[in-house]
Amino acid sequence: MSAELKRRAAGGINADQLLVEAFALVREVSRRTLGLYPFDVQVMAGIALHNGKIVEMQTGEGKTLAAVMPAYLNALGSKGVHIFTFNDYLARRDAAWMGPVYEFLGLTTGYVQETMSISERQAAYSCHVTYLTAKEAGFDYLRDFLCTEAKNLVHRPFHYAIVDEADSIFIDEARIPLVIAGNVPEAAESPLSLARLVAGFHAGEDYEIDRCNRNVYLTDTGLSRAEQELKCGNLYAPENLELLTRLNCALFAGVLLERDKDYIVRNGKIELIDEFTGRVAVKRLWPDNLQAAVEAKEGLLPASRGKILGSIALQHFLNLYPRLV
Numbered sequence: 001m002s003a004e005l006k007r008r009a010a011g012g013i014n015a016d017q018l019l020v021e022a023f024a025l026v027r028e029v030s031r032r033t034l035g036l037y038p039f040d041v042q043v044m045a046g047i048a049l050h051n052g053k054i055v056e057m058q059t060g061e062g063k064t065l066a067a068v069m070p071a072y073l074n075a076l077g078s079k080g081v082h083i084f085t086f087n088d089y090l091a092r093r094d095a096a097w098m099g100p101v102y103e104f105l106g107l108t109t110g111y112v113q114e115t116m117s118i119s120e121r122q123a124a125y126s127c128h129v130t131y132l133t134a135k136e137a138g139f140d141y142l143r144d145f146l147c148t149e150a151k152n153l154v155h156r157p158f159h160y161a162i163v164d165e166a167d168s169i170f171i172d173e174a175r176i177p178l179v180i181a182g183n184v185p186e187a188a189e190s191p192l193s194l195a196r197l198v199a200g201f202h203a204g205e206d207y208e209i210d211r212c213n214r215n216v217y218l219t220d221t222g223l224s225r226a227e228q229e230l231k232c233g234n235l236y237a238p239e240n241l242e243l244l245t246r247l248n249c250a251l252f253a254g255v256l257l258e259r260d261k262d263y264i265v266r267n268g269k270i271e272l273i274d275e276f277t278g279r280v281a282v283k284r285l286w287p288d289n290l291q292a293a294v295e296a297k298e299g300l301l302p303a304s305r306g307k308i309l310g311s312i313a314l315q316h317f318l319n320l321y322p323r324l325v
Contacts, residue, residue: 001025002105009076019050022073026101030065033100042066048076049325054166067162068098074323075107076127079159082321086136086165087139087277088113095131102129104118110135114282121154134169138317142310146180160323169314172276179283180310191289191296194250197229199297206274207251215254216255252295263294295302 004137005018023043031037038046042062045055046069057063067083075081085091095111101245102109109111110124112132121140124130144153163169200208209215218226226247227235235244259262264280270283270291285291290299318324 002107006076006078006106010078015073015076018076019047019073022076023047023069026069026072029101030068030317033104034065034097036062036065037064038065038069043069046070049162052323052325054325063164064098065134068101069127069163070325072102072105072107072160074231075102077159078128079157080125080127081129081159082137082161083129083131084137084161084163084169084291085131087133087279088136089131090164091131110141118152118154125154125156134314135178135287138312138314139180141317141320142178142180142312145310149257158321161271161318161321162325163229163318168276169318177311177313178202179308181291181308187223190251191246191292194247195296197226198247198254201225201251201254203255207255209255213256216251218251235267245280246293249289249293251295253290253297257294257297259298265298265300268300270298270300 005022005025006155009015009018013016023046027038027043039062041057042065045063045066048055050070051068051072055063055066057066071081071083083094085094091111091273092113095109099109107128108126110127110130112121112124112130114136124132125140140154144155147153163311201222203209206219206225208217208219210217227233227309230243232240232243232248234240235247259265262275263273272277272284272286274281286294
């Protein structure tokens with residue numbers, strides 16, 4: 001029956017016309033493989049998701065299983081379905097948990113993790129249904145733009161995506177753009193000297209912090225002290241723009257970024273902590289001198305600094321999908 005539905009989908013039959021049979025098929029296969037028979041409320045949720053609606057379900061109502069029905073229906077055309085989970089653990093768990101249903105129906109399932117290689121990512125994205133985080137998909141999209149060889153591309157054309165924890169992804173995380181950075185040679189000005197300078201500053205005297213603890217600013221006293229210590233003249237002169245940027249990064253790193261909260265030091269390297277998941281973000285760097293400033297703060301000699309190579313807001317990335325729920 002599943003093979004027949006795939007044949008009809010490949011022949012151009014609209015997915016809406018296959019919905020009843022596809023959903024009924026998933027319910028029966030789920031009962032046989034997982035011992036779980038979707039309730040009416042889960043079927044209703046699946047129909048709403050297929051129709052592009054946002055669905056609110058309480059914990060324990062079976063969101064993971066409800067998403068399988070529209071995912072299967074939209075994967076029949078072999079164009080690929082992405083299911084965005086909150087973190088890597090859920091992506092791996094849900095793919096393994098729901099995998100038997102897709103396999104029984106003749107579809108392949110994959111998942112993407114932050115530490116995967118290019119070949120592993122390509123294999124996951126080539127599956128009919130892929131579980132991953134929206135951030136990881138977005139970073140792969142940015143990395144694809146930096147590829148110089150087609151064989152290293154991981155994404156294929158976007159088709160359909162289901163977003164779990166939509167409030168978190170569309171509201172909480174959407175305010176922070178996805179940024180991919182690379183390394184460029186370090187300039188002669190030592191970040192270590194700037195870190196030592198900032199370490200001697202005093203709150204309220206040399207700098208001030210806004211009420212949300214998101215920004216830090218030099219006061220007139222702090223500015224005069226910095227100009228005297230650096231012997232650079234007017235810090236706001238055009239020729240000192242790069243130095244001023246580095247000083248602001250050193251101030252931000254020294255005052256607002258906390259060790260074991262925003263980052264950890266492991267094996268002589270700075271590793272970022274994702275503020276939403278609390279997990280270490282592997283191979284992720286701060287851009288525009290900030291990485292070097294944090295390294296200098298911890299007494300590590302920076303060998304390079306970050307430069308933004310690509311950036312996209314999460315909302316804009318998700319809008320690249322023709323169908324998004």
